[in-house]
Amino acid sequence: MSPETLLQTSPAVAELPLNSSDAFDPAVDFDPYVMATYGRYPIALERGKGCRVWDTQGREYLDFVAGIATCTLGHAHPAMVETVTQQIQTLHHVSNLYYVPAQGELAKWLVEHSSADRAFFCNSGAEANEGAIKLARKYAHTVLNIENPVIITAHASFHGRTLATITATGQPKYQKGFSPLVPGFFYAPYNDIDALERALEELDRGDRQVAAILLEALQGEGGVRPGNRAYFQRIRQICDEKGILLICDEVQVGMGRSGKLWGYENLGIEPDIFTLAKGLGGGIPIGAMLCKSHCDVFQPGDHASTFGGNPFACAVALSVCQTIERENLLTNVQERGEQLRAGLRAIAEKHPDTVAEVRGWGLINGLVLAEETPLTSADVVKSAIAEGLLLVPAGPKVVRFVPPLIVSAEEINQALEVIGKAFSLLG
Numbered sequence: 393m394s395p396e397t398l399l400q401t402s403p404a405v406a407e408l409p410l411n412s413s414d415a416f417d418p419a420v421d422f423d424p425y426v427m428a429t430y431g432r433y434p435i436a437l438e439r440g441k442g443c444r445v446w447d448t449q450g451r452e453y454l455d456f457v458a459g460i461a462t463c464t465l466g467h468a469h470p471a472m473v474e475t476v477t478q479q480i481q482t483l484h485h486v487s488n489l490y491y492v493p494a495q496g497e498l499a500k501w502l503v504e505h506s507s508a509d510r511a512f513f514c515n516s517g518a519e520a521n522e523g524a525i526k527l528a529r530k531y532a533h534t535v536l537n538i539e540n541p542v543i544i545t546a547h548a549s550f551h552g553r554t555l556a557t558i559t560a561t562g563q564p565k566y567q568k569g570f571s572p573l574v575p576g577f578f579y580a581p582y583n584d585i586d587a588l589e590r591a592l593e594e595l596d597r598g599d600r601q602v603a604a605i606l607l608e609a610l611q612g613e614g615g616v617r618p619g620n621r622a623y624f625q626r627i628r629q630i631c632d633e634k635g636i637l638l639i640c641d642e643v644q645v646g647m648g649r650s651g652k653l654w655g656y657e658n659l660g661i662e663p664d665i666f667t668l669a670k671g672l673g674g675g676i677p678i679g680a681m682l683c684k685s686h687c688d689v690f691q692p693g694d695h696a697s698t699f700g701g702n703p704f705a706c707a708v709a710l711s712v713c714q715t716i717e718r719e720n721l722l723t724n725v726q727e728r729g730e731q732l733r734a735g736l737r738a739i740a741e742k743h744p745d746t747v748a749e750v751r752g753w754g755l756i757n758g759l760v761l762a763e764e765t766p767l768t769s770a771d772v773v774k775s776a777i778a779e780g781l782l783l784v785p786a787g788p789k790v791v792r793f794v795p796p797l798i799v800s801a802e803e804i805n806q807a808l809e810v811i812g813k814a815f816s817l818l819g
């Protein structure tokens with residue numbers, strides 16, 4: 393569930409100790425000027441270092457949100473500080489009218505470290521998915537000779553907030569009020585191979601033909617739901633048999649967050665297309681769509697982005713990639729993830745009526761609240777914030793843990809202590 397919906401359903405948020413600093417008053421300095429598309433927690437953050445951030449009143453928080461799975465290297469990481477400083481003094485933006493060497497370097501790194509052959513750069517996850525949807529449609533028209541291509545996506549998926557990507561998103565709450573939606577999408581339950589095969593048969597009987605299947609390797613917003621290996625392997629087989637494309641939305645789970653560089657590596661498959669954004673620039677806006685050469689059907693003029701792949705964003709993203717390698721962060725993600733899940737499971741055992749399950753990969757984990765408890769993820773998040781720990785819901789019943797990939801063992805223990813205490817009080 394989005395924070396805005398959470399806040400609407402959780403009046404208690406307003407009762408958090410409100411920021412009363414003279415320096416920043418939301419009612420005076422913010423709300424009159426900014427569109428109210430977000431429900432915001434009543435703290436104003438102004439500084440960060442490592443896995444910690446500070447608000448305008450100097451209060452410290454342990455940041456297990458990381459800009460929603462985005463600040464890969466935490467805050468003010470020396471590698472980012474150096475690259476940002478250096479690149480802004482050298483060249484920050486030109487245009488794709490010209491060659492941009494940093495764009496080539498980043499594409500080379502991504503291609504050499506993944507199953508893809510080529511990259512296209514944009515600025516966000518939604519845009520990366522738009523690019524993937526356009527590429528799949530062009531592939532359908534030019535290679536598969538499909539006139540009415542359909543892309544199958546999953547229930548509870550999340551693919552972004554543009555019109556095509558809210559349509560791709562299999563959650564009606566994101567689509568409500570924005571019809572007419574974009575044609576050419578069909579939904580099937582996630583991790584359910586029989587339902588998917590039925591959907592394919594149903595579409596085959598109609599005049600709509602499937603061009604691609606678009607799935608998250610692990611559903612993030614939909615509740616931190618890891619993909620099932622057998623399900624994805626069968627889908628890969630089906631795509632190969634039918635010559636259709638498998639697209640993985642790696643916007644949240646990619647870039648090392650799962651303990652492997654790409655979420656799909658946990659499933660033993662290779663997608664034809666995959667998309668990146670959140671963690672790629674470590675918090676500097678950049679998105680990417682990558683594909684294997686057989687489906688690279690874009691010609692000059694087919695797709696573009698003014699800012700996409702500019703020297704600044706690409707240099708920073710490359711330094712994030714190189715830092716993941718140099719600092720051996722995948723090992724840290726695996727070890728800290730094990731530690732976090734073990735600690736959360738111990739808390740779950742103490743509170744069997746409140747906590748149903750702990751699930752996730754690497755450093756993307758969800759603590760799933762029991763259906764029977766009136767407690768919501770928003771309640772847990774609010775009490776954690778009050779204790780100096782930032783967390784984010786992934787739906788009404790799942791508390792999400794997505795700290796920076798540099799998080800230390802001590803910081804995991806500190807977060808576990810806060811959560812343990814919160815459940816002792818709440819549950």
Ligand SMILES: *Cc1c(COP(=O)(O)O)cnc(C)c1O
Nearest residue numbers: 516517518550551552612643644
């Ligand atoms: C966040 C997210 C997006 C959208 O990314 P934006 O940068 O907000 O457009 C798309 N897909 C997934 C899986 C995401 O988690």
